[in-house]
Amino acid sequence: MTALDTEVAQSVGDIRESYLAQVGRRRLYSGLALLIFVVLMVSGFNIADERNAGGFWEGLHQIGDYPGEVLTEAWQKRADLPGLISEFFPALVETVNIAAVSTIIGAVGGLILSLLGTRGLAKWPRLIPLFRRVSDILRAVPEIVIALVLIFILGGGPVPAMIAIALHTAGALAKMFSEVAENADLKPVQGLASTGATWTQRMMLGVLPQVAPNYVSYTLLRFEINIRASAILGFVGAGGLGYELRNAMAWGPGRFDEAAAIFILLFSTIVFFDQVSSRYRNRLTEGQAQ
Amino acid sequence: MLSISGLTKQFGDKIAVDSANIQIDEPTMIGIIGRSGAGKSTLLRMLNRLSDASSGEILFEGEDVTAMRGAARRQWQSRCAMIFQQFNLVPRMDVVSNVLHGTLNRRSTLATVFNLYPRADIHKAIDILDRLGIAEQAPKRAEALSGGQQQRVAIARALMQDPAIILADEPIASLDPMNAQVVMQSLRDIHEEDGRMVIANLHTLDTARRYCDRVIGMRDGRIVFDGTPAQLTTGVARDIYGAGADFSEAATSTEIETLDRTGDPKIGVVA
Numbered sequence: 001m002t003a004l005d006t007e008v009a010q011s012v013g014d015i016r017e018s019y020l021a022q023v024g025r026r027r028l029y030s031g032l033a034l035l036i037f038v039v040l041m042v043s044g045f046n047i048a049d050e051r052n053a054g055g056f057w058e059g060l061h062q063i064g065d066y067p068g069e070v071l072t073e074a075w076q077k078r079a080d081l082p083g084l085i086s087e088f089f090p091a092l093v094e095t096v097n098i099a100a101v102s103t104i105i106g107a108v109g110g111l112i113l114s115l116l117g118t119r120g121l122a123k124w125p126r127l128i129p130l131f132r133r134v135s136d137i138l139r140a141v142p143e144i145v146i147a148l149v150l151i152f153i154l155g156g157g158p159v160p161a162m163i164a165i166a167l168h169t170a171g172a173l174a175k176m177f178s179e180v181a182e183n184a185d186l187k188p189v190q191g192l193a194s195t196g197a198t199w200t201q202r203m204m205l206g207v208l209p210q211v212a213p214n215y216v217s218y219t220l221l222r223f224e225i226n227i228r229a230s231a232i233l234g235f236v237g238a239g240g241l242g243y244e245l246r247n248a249m250a251w252g253p254g255r256f257d258e259a260a261a262i263f264i265l266l267f268s269t270i271v272f273f274d275q276v277s278s279r280y281r282n283r284l285t286e287g288q289a290q
Numbered sequence: 291m292l293s294i295s296g297l298t299k300q301f302g303d304k305i306a307v308d309s310a311n312i313q314i315d316e317p318t319m320i321g322i323i324g325r326s327g328a329g330k331s332t333l334l335r336m337l338n339r340l341s342d343a344s345s346g347e348i349l350f351e352g353e354d355v356t357a358m359r360g361a362a363r364r365q366w367q368s369r370c371a372m373i374f375q376q377f378n379l380v381p382r383m384d385v386v387s388n389v390l391h392g393t394l395n396r397r398s399t400l401a402t403v404f405n406l407y408p409r410a411d412i413h414k415a416i417d418i419l420d421r422l423g424i425a426e427q428a429p430k431r432a433e434a435l436s437g438g439q440q441q442r443v444a445i446a447r448a449l450m451q452d453p454a455i456i457l458a459d460e461p462i463a464s465l466d467p468m469n470a471q472v473v474m475q476s477l478r479d480i481h482e483e484d485g486r487m488v489i490a491n492l493h494t495l496d497t498a499r500r501y502c503d504r505v506i507g508m509r510d511g512r513i514v515f516d517g518t519p520a521q522l523t524t525g526v527a528r529d530i531y532g533a534g535a536d537f538s539e540a541a542t543s544t545e546i547e548t549l550d551r552t553g554d555p556k557i558g559v560v561a
Contacts, residue, residue, distance in 0.1 A: 012420045016413055019386055019428050023412065030404070 073253065074260030084261035088244055092265050094158055095240035098233075099226035102162045106169025106226075107219045110135075113170060114177035115203050121181055121189070123199045131174075138171025147233050161238030165226050173222055180214045181207060213284040220277035227273060231266055241266055291315055292455070292487065297346035297356075299332050306332040308511040309346060317454075317487040319478065321498030324508035325531055330491040333508070334457045337489070338372045339363050350454075368395035371448035375460035377440040381433035385424070385443050388432050389415040392450025411450075418446045422476055438469025445476055456480065458490040462497065474501050495527055 049056045074081070116122050117131035143164045150160035189206040197205070208215075234242020241262055248258035294312040298305065307329040314320070322330045335341045337348060339355065348355040350366075358366050371392070379388045390407045392415075397407065419425045422442045427435055432443060441461060448456050458477060462470035478501050481488045492498045498505050499519040507515030507522075507530035515526055527533075 010426060012416060012425055015420075015425050015428050016416050019416060020409065020412060022429055027406070 069253065070256045070260055070263075073256035077257040080257055081261050081264070084258055085265055088241065088258075088262055088265055091239075091241045091244050091262075092269060095230050095234065095242065096227060096269065098158050098162050098165065098230040098238070098240060099223060102165035102169055102230070103219060103223045103226050105162075105166040106222070107173055107215075109166070109170030110173030110177050111215070113174035114181055115207070117174065118178045118181045120186055121184075121203065121207060132178075135171045135174035135178075138167050139175060140171075141168070143168045143229050144233065144236060147238055148236055151237055156237040156239065158239045161230055161233040161240070164233065164238075165229050168229075169222055169226060173218060176218045177211070177215055180211045180218075184210045217281040217284050220281055224270065224273050224277055227270060291317070291351060293349040294337075295347055295349075297333070297336060297348060298344050299329070299336060299341070300344040305511050307336070310513050312506065312513070312516070314487065317481070317485050318504050319481040319488045319490075319502050320504045320506060321490050321492045321502035322506045322508060323492055323495060323498050323530060326493070328508040329511040330508055331459050334372070334459050334489065334491060337455075338370050338457055339367055340372070364395055368451050369453050370455045370457060371451045371453035373441070373444050373448055373456065373458040373461050375463045377437070377444045379432040379440055379443055379447070382431060384429055385419065385432055385435070386412060386415050386428050388443055389418060389446045389450050392447045392452075395451070415446070415450055418449050419443075421449075422446055423472075436469070437465050438472055441465060441469070441473050442476060445473070445480070449480065453486065455487045455489065458488065460491050460493060463493055470497070477501070495522070498522075 045056075052059075113131055113135045116124070117128050117135060119125070119128060122128050122131075146167055147161050147164035150163055151157075154160050184207050188210070189202050192202045192206045230238070230240055231242040231245070234240040234244070235246045237243065245259060245262045245266075248255045248262060251258075292312070292314040294310055297307060297310040299307040310329075310333060322333065324330050332341070336343045337355075339358065343356050346356070350370075355366055380391070387405060390411060393407065393411055394402055401407070416425055416428055419428055419442075422445060424435075424439050424442050424446075427439060427443075432440060435443065445456075445461075456477070461477065462473050465473060474497060477488050477490065480486055490502070492502075499522065502519060505515065505517065505519055505522050506513060507526070509530055509532060515522065515530055
């Protein structure tokens, strides 16, 4: 009561003083944060530069040498390029296949993890921390580590890569999905609960229609990321375009035309899916607003 | 002072405002009334240059407002403050910062994006909040305030702009009768004490009668009435709202006193 009285009795002068003090504190904190950021950037760069075998500044002018060699050799053998592109096309299909399957499996896993790990929606509210930590772990371990372990157990090929990417995707999408689900309107869920709907019915019929455009949009974004990821996993023996690229690049000069063909394939695929998915994502998010 | 001639706004084949002509010679408190969809908001948004006119012109002290581009347009917007029905504050920022947004046009972009304002401005913002009776709320987040308080913060932001004109688009439509009265009285005080022009879209006749010196009635994009509150008879009001003989002024009222009068529906029909 007394606290309330003094607050009412505060004069404008007091309010000014206390507000300016608050502003001063805030400025101090932002200034300190900026300082720490600058110090970390500078010191981080210096450490990285010292540990580098070559050194950043000494190597900087050579940065164009390797791409230059690849480009000149590819240009000399440009007549072979169409043939090489069609030769490597099956490998590209394999790479995109790995990405697509792992995105679908990962999205389903992410959906389940996110709904079980969102406050207000979870079936077992006490287990929310468990499901959140599970998705944290899935997200924290890089695909390439999971893939290396699985290749060691299962042998090389697309299946270990698919499992590795799917696990990482499930963790990453669970995080994004649950952030969308947190902002979902709970009124329809309550409405469905009042009719005696089960948890799964409430989620699928009450939450999903609200969040679906965002979910699909995040999944498409993830699909693009996964194409890149599955290409890279080829480097460690998971098949697809990355495997061919490693072979071509490890060979060194002489097979740079193959490397160039693979680069062209990879680049145009990523641009293609980027364009397609950004078109659909725009339609989904903007169409929702209308 | 302010002269609007032939101002028209078209959306596709629909005409929202149909060649409006308004002449204002001195700072006045003007109420614009009409049904929803009559073009009241569109008219105010064109005045503030939030949306562009399809044709016609707005002259303020000889300057052509409709022709302004870029920095000149933003300069005009800072002299012509706007208050919205849904307050349009930044909910997660504190009240004083929201009021200080009134100075954005005068200050450098770099300083303001880091929320750095001169001490004198901060003092002035708190003084304005004190004038509107909400200085105690200064450090709180805008979203923590009630609707009536938020609308007063929005008025404070408008005053911080030190504008020649204050436009208010349905300022009390989402407020309860008590808060509506406080907000309308604040606008009236600002008009009387500072001599600023106030143009308010209102959806209730009695508010327009009570607080405004001049009332403009709009129907289907056209200005169908322009005169003093005394000239606004029930017959004219029926015209503006396109209502039949069963229309009564009490039906559009939000005043507490009229609740007694509308208590018996038969009286409403007779009136």
